[in-house]
Amino acid sequence: MAEQDDDAAGPLVRPYAMTHGRTRASADFDLITLVVAARAARTDEGWEPEHLAILERARHPVSVAELAAAVNLPAGVVRVLLDDLRARGALIVRMPAARTARPDLDLLKAVAHGLQAL
Numbered sequence: 011m012a013e014q015d016d017d018a019a020g021p022l023v024r025p026y027a028m029t030h031g032r033t034r035a036s037a038d039f040d041l042i043t044l045v046v047a048a049r050a051a052r053t054d055e056g057w058e059p060e061h062l063a064i065l066e067r068a069r070h071p072v073s074v075a076e077l078a079a080a081v082n083l084p085a086g087v088v089r090v091l092l093d094d095l096r097a098r099g100a101l102i103v104r105m106p107a108a109r110t111a112r113p114d115l116d117l118l119k120a121v122a123h124g125l126q127a128l
Contacts, residue, residue: 039089041075044104047095055098060091065100 039045047068057065063081072080078088095101 039074039092039103040106041073041085042106043074044071044106045074045077045092046071046102046104048100048102050099055100057100058091060087061095061100064088064091064095068101071104 045068047065060081060083064077067077067080074085074088074092077092078085081088083091092101092103096103
């Protein structure tokens with residue numbers, strides 16, 4: 011019975027073990043940040059299995075959110091692992107462009123009509 015319970019529980023490796031106790035990445039990875047494995051990334055450098063899974067799925071640009079879902083790990087854990095990969099030159103990170111608020115078209119029309127009425 012206990013063996014069935016373990017199988018149903020999923021992987022027994024806890025996230026803090028995968029990240030060696032780290033809970034935050036040194037850089038802020040937004041969920042829409044795009045990452046791609048560097049061409050020179052080597053898979054024989056003593057990476058953990060989770061790092062290798064990320065590199066495998068990041069052969070083409072992928073967002074942090076998609077990557078977390080693909081490797082079935084919490085986004086916080088993936089961010090720490092991505093930080094490891096980037097620090098060793100195995101990953102290229104493209105932060106999302108700063109969003110600028112677009113002006114409300116209806117408001118601009120109302121201002122234009124108000125100015126015309128003067």
